[in-house]
Structure formats: C-alpha cells, structure tokens
Amino acid sequence: MTIKEFKLPDLGEGLTESEIVTWRVAEGDTVELNQIIADVETAKAVVELPSPYAGAVKHLHAPAGTVVEVGQPIVSFDIGGEASDAAEAPAKREPNLVGYGAAVEKSGRPARRKRASESTGTSSAAATGDQLASAESNEAPSSGLDQSAAEQAVPIDHPAGSVQSSVERPRSTPPVRKLARNLGVDLSAVEGTGTAGLITRSDVLEHADNASGGTETTTEAATAPAAAQQGSTDREVRTPIKGVRKHTAAAMVKSAFTAPHVTEFLTVDVTPTMELLTTLKESRAFRGYKLTPLTLAAKAVCIAIKRNPSVNSRWDGDNAEIVQMNYVNLGIAAATPRGLTVPNIKDAQNLSLKEISEALTSLTDTARAGKTSPKDLSGGTISITNVGVFGIDAGTPILNPGEAAILALGAVRKMPWEHNGEIALRQVMTLSLSFDHRLVDGEQGSRFLADLGAILAEPGMALTMV
Template sequence: MIKEFRLPDLGEGLTESEILSWKVAVGDTVTLNQVIAEVETAKAVVELPSPFAGTVAALHEQAGSVVEVGKPIVSFEVDDAGASPSAVAGSAAGASVENPAETAAKREPNLVGYGAVVEKSGRPARRQRSFDGSTGEREAAREAVPAVEPVPVVEQPAPLAVPSGPAAEKERPRSTPPVRKLARDLGVDLELVKGTGPGGLITRSDVQDFAAGSQPQLIAPEAAASAVGVSTERETRTPIKGVRKFTAAAMVQSAFTAPHVTEFLTVDVTPTMELLTRLKASREFAGYKLTPLTIAAKAVLIALRRNPTLNSRWDEGAQEIVQFNYVNLGIAAATPRGLTVPNIKEADKMTLLELSTALSELTDTARSGKTSPADLTGGTISITNIGVFGIDAGTPILNPGEAAIVALGSVRKAPWVHNDELAVRQVMSLSLSFDHRLVDGEQGSKFLADLGAILSDPATVMTMI
C-alpha cells in the first residue's frame, strides 16, 4: 500500500517550509519516527520524523525546494500494520498517539498536535454556515474556502483546486481567518493584495509586505524554480526566504504598528564587573559560563518586578492591555540564517545559576540553527547584546507582541567621575525601546533607572526585593 505524506504546518500558521536536506533516499527502509528530512520554517530548522514504517517509494521535492504546507513531499510503501493511523506517533511539537480502534470521528494526530474532527471520508468536518442570501452566495462562499488544508497524511493525492473563470473573478480574496484578522489589524484591504500562496492564496507575508509598502509581485513557476543565489562581478543576489524573510516582515510590522520610544543611560558598571570576577572564581559557579549578559539579564528581571507595565502586550483585537505575571525573556541571537529571538521560559523564577545555564543552552542552540518553533514564540520582553560587536548604543526595534527591548552596549574603560574624582572606570550604555501605547515615559524611565542602579551597584538589589 502506498501512503503519501504532506508537509504539515510546523508552527503557528506557517504557510511554507524549505527542505534543507533529505536524510533518506528512494528504496530506503525507514522506521517509525526516524528523521527523514531537515526543513527550515520561517522561524527555525526542524527535523521531520517519518509518520510510517516502510520503504521510501518516492521523494516529491528536492533539497532546496520551498514547499507549501499541504503539498506532498514523500510517499511510502507500507504494509497494513504500518499504515495504521497510530503510526503518526512522534512530532516536531510533541504530538501524542490515539488508539486506532477508537471511533473514526476522533481527531487525527499529526506532526504538530491534533487536527479537526475527521469523518469517514477523511476530510475535516466543517461547521455549517448560515446565509441569508441566494444559492449563488452560498456557492461563492464555498469557493472562498482555501483549497489547501494542512492534512499531512492521506491515501490519495488531493489536487489543488484553483478557481478560474467568471466565478473566480467574483469571489472574495482567498485567505485564512488568521490572515484576514491580521489584515484588519493592519488596516489592509485584501482586495488590493496579490496572493502569492497556492492558487493565489493571500498569506501573512503578503499582508505584511503590503502594509510596509512593498507589495510582492507574482513569480512565474519557472522563475521561482530558478530562484537561487546568483553572483556576478558587480552584485550578488540571494532569495529572501526562511528566517530572514520572517524576521524582515516581523520587524516591518513592529515598526509600523507600535510607536517606539528609545531612552539611553550610561552607567559605571565597574562594581558589576568586579562581582562577575568574584563569581567566576567561586566554587558554586565553577564550570559555568558567566558573562555581563548573565548579570544584566538578572538585573532586567529584578527591575521588571518594580515596573511590570514593561512586561505586557497590546491586544488590538480585544482592545485590552495584557500584563504578564511571568517573564519569558527573549535573547536576540545572530545566526547564519539571520536574526532570531528565542526566549527563556519562566526566567523570572530562575536563580542566577539557572539563568546562566539557560542562556548558554539558548545561544548554543540558536547558533546551530536548532531552535524549536516553540522557543521562538511567547516572549514577553527581550534583550539584544550589541556590545559583543563593539557597539555602544542603538535604537532596537521591539520584538512583535512585546512592550520593551533592552540593548546592552559594550563595556569600555573611560574617564568617569568617581567619589568626586576623575578616574578610569568601566562603563556601559543602556538603550531601552518601548511601546508608548503601553508604557508612559515615566514608567520607562523608572525601569531604565532601576536597571542602571543595579548594574552600577549590585548591592542596590537589597533595597528592591
């Protein structure tokens, strides 16, 4: 029996992924959950496990191809046992297994969790919609439903239904509910947006690019197939995709939707650097990596306790300000594939030793390109350490959905007035950008002042907690 496996959505409504490499070839025998490919989403590199035990019958896409979610990528030849729905056990997001003997109306497991209720026909059951209009309106609404659904495992290929003719010209723009909500939030008229998804489907990137004033142009299939880096003596062209494409869209959206304010403070961090030296020499921290970022991250967490408004987000849809009672601390990381901002979950509950370990693991994982999609979402406030590049200060752009971001400048020796005398001290510039819808100038200034006070005299913490 031939089983076809379609590319699943590997995280939060992503519409496409690039196949970086295949770990199997046609004719190979694979086991359940064996890694068969390495794919790059717009957020991270993910290892794709096999949903079946059997033999690879065909690879439908080559390494380097950018594949739409829902498109077939590999076929397996399996026996009846290997074809059981329970074969889909492992997942990139930790999906669990349901007993195949249970009713067919239960939700089918897939690589990112559980999908919609599945009827005997194998297609997700849809909620019936009511219409006050004519039969023609009902038909137009049915045509407006996106043709590609991310059902990763099917027995028969499902052709993409691309509307054409007069009926297609009259239908509303094809998009998914999350994309339509994004368009409303950004004030974008979908009628004016050209969809670059399958069959003209309007994606999140299309809406974000339109909002930024850079409406993408449709690319012919033959041109898209040859969209690889081209170098000449005068210029080098690299396709915009993967992490770089996602980061660009996110930064444009943040810059155009959140009113940024940036404040600066230069402080004498000599006491912090002396503390760092003592901690490194202590038995408790022997073998652990301690850096100025470690101390600064802990200082940010302490300052947030006194200034919680900076740990919040603006919910446009609900017209609410959401203040978080936990801190998922984002750390901007430069990787070969572009800038990512993974976050440390529940960082506010960690000791300095635990935070040091988490920072080391986060940066090592990010640089190797193995950060999971889950670690790239849910951040509440971020730090970018521009000091490692020898930069003193900057105006960082907010990570989307967050109220503040702190930039740490380099630690430099400089003349400084200390105890009413001029002395050579180690100084650092702090830059704080915040969303002025959420954070008033007073609140942002107090947070930055608290952060500076801790770094200039760590003993100040005793008066803050």
C-alpha cells in the same frame, strides 16, 4: 500495492511554507514508522520530519532546497498490499516536529554532543542577522561570525539495526550541505576532518578547489555567503529571501509599523558591577559557571520588572486589553549561521544567578548548533540584545512583535568619569531601552531604565528592590 502520499504538515507556527533542507532517504529505500526522513527549515528553526508510514519510498516530489507549501505532497510511500488497519493508523498520526536534533529522546537516537564553549549575546533583535551571539565580556568587539561553531556540532548517529537510506547520509551540518549543493560537491566523495569524521566547510571548499584545478571559484565561495552563490554576477550578489531572513524581515516591518517605538538612553558607571563579576568568577561557589555582563544584566532586568511591570506586557487589540504578564520569558537575541533568532528563558524571574548562567549557556549551545525548538522561540515577554560584544555603544533596537520592551547593552569602556567629586578612569556602559508607547508611558519606561541603571551602578541596590 498501496500508495500513500505524505503532505507537508502544518508545523504549528502559523506558517504556510517550508524549505526541504535535506532528504535522509532516497527513492526505493525502506523506512520504519517515525524514522526521520528529512530536515525541514521553517521560518524559525530546522526540524526533523518523521515518516508517518512504514514501507518503501516510492517518489520524492520535491528535491532538497525546494520551498514547499503546507498541504503539498512531498513524498509517496508504498505500504504494500491492501490498506490494513495497521497501515491506516499511522496515516492519522501527526509527525512529531521539534527543533533540529531535539527529537532524539523520542526517536531513541543518541543526542548530539553540545559544544563545550559558550558565546551568547546579541545583535539587535530588530534588524540584523549577521551578528554573532556571544556572552563574552562587552569590553572587546567580536571578531565576527564563527562558522566553525556550527561545523563542530556532532550530528545525530543512526542506531544500530535501523533501516537507513541505501546511501548513508554524510556527516555534516545544514550550512555545509547547502554550500556543497551550491558548489556542486558530492558530500559522499568528501573526507571529513572534523570531530568524528564530520565534514566541515573547509573540507567542501578544498574538495571543490581540487576538482576545479585550483581556480578562483573556491576563493569567491569562501568570501561570499553560500546562499548567495546562485544568481551572482561579477558586480552583485543576489540572496533569496526565505527562511529565517524572510521571517525576521516580516516581523520587523510589522513591529515597526504597528508599535509606536520610543528609545531612551542611560550611560552608567558599571565599575562596581565589573568588580562584582571578577569576585564571583574567583569564588568557589561560582566555579565552572560562565559569568558575563549579560548574565548580571539579565538578573537585573528581572528585578527591575517587579517594580515596573508595564514593560512586561502586551497589546491585545482583538479584545481591547493590555495584558500584563506576572512571569518573565526573557528573550536573548542570538545570531546563528542560519540567521537571527531570539530564544527565551522561560520564567526567568524565578531563577537564581547560577540558574540564569546555566540557562544562557544552554540557550547558546542549542542556538549555535541549530537545535532551538519552535517552543523556545515563542512566548517571549521582553528581550535583551547585547550589541556591546561588537564594540557598539548604543542603538535603537526594534521590538520583537508582541513584546513591550527590548534592552540593548552597549560596550563596557574605560572612560574619564566623575567619581566621588573627582575625575577618575571608570568602566562605563550605555543602556538603550526601546518600548511600545501604547503600553509604556515615558515615566514608566524611564523609571524601569533608572532602576536598571541603579542596580548595575551599585549591585547592592538590588536588595532594596526585592
């Protein structure tokens, strides 16, 4: 018998700890090399943890829900017999860690199906994680967090003939599994009513209600966040600060007390942009594409950056340099069931309007399904937060650490406005731009915002800026 310990690896994000969301194996199970054994939550994403050994699971050192430090043993394997060369080789192999569900191509497992609907956009990249990502028109406020979106994501299926746990993991999503743990519900006893038998939040609540004889326990669980159930009282609810919330809080404090923020506002008559949006939606060339004010604003930001590159730079204090990027990794703040994330569209400056639309759709589907990889969450150069979907007119967004600027899009409202020397009912939007005053002077920030406003007020102005 040869016992090998598998210690929680460095996930490549500079993190010191991670939470074990779910074990996909149990003690005594036989596993293959690179078989997914656990879902691990970092500060940015949920990733699948593959086994570095082939053998039997001897001991799980930490139960699901435990926060483990990097380098701490999490599972022991019995690889059998003396440690041969074949058994030693996997020990030197680093786990292939990618965004939750993104390892399917490398592991040979079929990928999850994406949601057909799209909802992107934003909350302030700085502060709140309770807002729902949405790319719907800014003309109406969002109805709030769409929990069903995460519940309808179809989990990865196990391939035929693969070695699995003695008890197959029920089909559900991480938020639903966490709710089940908090309510003491055994998912193996729950019948899923979602797509392909997926266990949904309502299935868990109904099962808990039936088990408790219909008491008010499930009513409270339905109204309070699942993560807040532990340690709650009648007068207050306590939520552990960890995962995405912990990372967001640390990043925002660092940003607020490192970069001197300046915020400027510009209210623009965007009637021509909204008319263009209607025209594009009705055209054959854009049939099947999701087009919203965010789509056009994203393209406008890329155009305005060409004339005002200072907003697309970063402060390198170690080398006493200002680094100006000649590429745009456009971050889109998106609220998910796990909290606020800001994935970015790589090299957005090279994309057409159609390609930006496709990228936003993909970004949203991936984020809402909890499959955004750490790579997509890093390297952003400037961000957009779409508070307009919640009926908000303006705000003072906090910069993502390392970025020079962030734009907040307000709601599009019909208002009396001066037009051609007369008062008319026009569609108006307020743009809020926060920037790092170390990198961007007031003149530079103002010129960028003015160019952006000019494009949205008259899209044809873009032809004069390229």
